[in-house]
Amino acid sequence: MKKKLLLIAGILLCTSNIHADTLFGIVSERSATELAAGAKQFKRKNPEHKLILRTPPQLAKLSDQQVSLYIKNANAILLGAVFGDGVARIERLIKNAPSNNSVPIFATNSDRRLTRLSRINGEDVFNGIDEQALRTLTRSPEINVSYQQHIKKLSKQFPKQTAWLQARSYWQGRGSHNMAGLIAWLLQHKDKQIIVPQAQPQSAIRYYQHGQVLSAQQLKFKKYIPVAIILDHNTGDRAGDRELLNAICSQIEKRNQQCFAILARWGEASMQAIKNINDIIKPAKASIMVALQDFAIGGGQYRKEVTKLLTQLNIPVIKGIRLTDRSTEEWKLSTDGIPWDGVHYRVAMPELQGISQPIILATANTPYIDKLTGLKLSPSRPVLEQVEQLTARMSNWTKLQQQDNSKKRVALIYYNHPPGRHNIGADNLDVPASLWHILNQLKQAGYDTGTLPKDQKSLLDLIQQRGINLPNDNGALAEMAGNIITLSPEKYQQWFETLAPRVQNEMVYGPLGYLQSSLFNAVKLNKPDLGKTLLQHVGGDIEHLLEGVDHPARKRALDLFKQFKQHANALLEGKNTHDKINQLTKALHATGIEGIRGWGKAPGNVMVFNNKLLIPGIQFGNIFIGPQPPRGWEVNEELLHANLSFPPPHQ
DSSP: OHHHHHHHHHHHHHHHHOOOOEEEEEEOHHHHHHHHHHHHHHHHHOTTSEEEEEOHHHHHTSOHHHHHHHHHHOSEEEEESOOSTTHHHHHHHHHTSOOOTTSOEEEESSOHHHHTTOEETTEETTTTOOHHHHHHHHSOOOTTSOHHHHHHHHHHHOGGGHHHHHHHHHHHHOHHHHHHHHHHHHHTTTOTTSOOOOOOOOOSEEEEETTEEEOGGGOOOOTTSOEEEEEEETTTTSTTHHHHHHHHHHHHHHTTOEEEEEEEOTTHHHHHHHHHHHHHTTTSOEEEEEEOOOSSTTHHHHHHHHHHHHHHHTSOEEEEEEOSSOOHHHHHHOSSSSOGGGHIIIIIHHHTTTOEEEEEEEEEOOOEEOTTTOOEEOOEEEOHHHHHHHHHHHHHHHHHHHSOGGGOOEEEEEOOOSOSTTOOOBTTBOHHHHHHHHHHHHHHTTOOOOSOOSSHHHHHHHHHHHSSOOTTOHHHHHHHHTTSEEEOHHHHHHHHTTSOHHHHHHHHHHHHHHHHHHHHHHHHTTOHHHHHHHHHHHHHHHHHHHHHOOOTTHHHHHHHHHHHHHHHHHHHTTOOOHHHHHHHHHHHHHTOOTTTSOOOSTTOSSSEETTEEEEOOEEETTEEEEEOOTTOHHHHHHIIIIIHOOOOOOO
8 A cells, every 4th residue: 555655646746847837829720720730739749748729819808918928927928820909019018018038929821020039049130121122031932842842942041930930830821730840849949858850841832632632643623524624722722721621612513614723822823823724734725713712812912913824724614702701691791891900912912813713612600719818719601502603703704704605695684774765874974885896796796696786786776665664654564564574473482482581582672671670680590780780771761861861751760770770679689579679671662762661572563564574685695784783782683693694694
């Protein structure tokens, strides 16, 4: 018994002598998943050490005192890919922390104010380094240069920064192995017993096909089957992100296309990847590309060259979007779709390169806190209905490429608002003249245009007879009914039922119906804050319309809507006011005020004659020209899809 007690005491004594060090890190949300995986790998071999990692949004919720305590108690500090509003605060708190030059600070791929805080072996890494030198040190290697060669070259030029460059090779290498190595490298400065694995450099361009990362030589393509390409960041194969690649390729392969993804580093690597496409997919040919990379492909330095390469490639390039900061439910309930501060780099900048038709493909998964590090993780997940829309569109584009121009069906939609015979124009532009020239150019290009009018005036006469919206003129509708496309109520209803319930409600009851459905959905999903935002924005627009309308029921409508808002707020605070909101919606609709009511039950009461929906326009062979229907793009999608066999525009 004594021997057992002595053995236990010895174990406890040895355990108490184990020194536990702490790493404190701030890393971007995009990098959080990889850091968490690396931390798990590190802790398997070094269970005694403590890892405290936070994302910038998590840090923003902490007080200065809490952050300062983390910094004070840290034996090593990591700052990875940190930008934005919190940079100045982080810089201030680190600079104001009690001086301990033995604590290494490694900052990389971040705002340069943070990068300059790097400290290794008691020395400020970038002391005396100007901005030009810092740009050189933080630049990625050229496409044909390995990272080891890159570091060796820079180390000769900047010998005092060699250690920082070696640490950066872990970050640039990505993956859980390298992140575990970086953690080990930082804490090894305090605990020399920690074994630091070698960094495993990541190739600047990698390829992903059938669930595997492959070299260009390992890719396999069949000659006569078109190839769909996904261009992603070099992080596209990490957990969460690769599920989207798998979903897109799985769906497009079911539509008889081949598929693979390019995982390319930012800048020159992305440019070179596009340059290589035709060579690596031989003997097959590219048909379409989905760009998941944000900003401009190739970065500032290679943007123009990439644009030229895309022009030469001559295939449609669709912008796919991952929302990392909103769940699917939050996105659907949002008033803006994409957060305003992301529109410029997710939509506007890609459009400069001809990358268009943006579509949300993945959203943030339900966030959770990683027990090991404290990181808030929300890996993305594909939105399968959106992926289905994307791949249907990709398939349709590919079919158009393979079809002779004479068989292609094209719709030209022009503006006709307010409705009427003389409102065909756009900012004083000569729309009939433009349509005339477009029709003749299509004819020269081999499209079936049938017999065209002899001149622009004749075209305008036809447009005013058959190609205008006259929703309240029964005599004109009766005259038009025998000369234009019509949809039966059964066919319209069949399509109508494919719409989301909230869109159906909006079609029938207008913006009030949309607001009502969205509020009910917000309560169902337990998202009252989103419901309040909707009520503020959409409700504000409705109220503004009612205040300015000239209508006998204006005063009553304002009073009804005041009640609507009161009961809506009560609903969002947990009370059951569904029935009252339904009653008020119907009462407001019954006032007859245009702008707040919809088009009635299908097929509605706009451009309808004898219970048939009239679609104004003129058919010239396979070319249709007509006005944007007054009930919105939903009907226009039906027009294109059901009547012209043309790929419908998905919103």
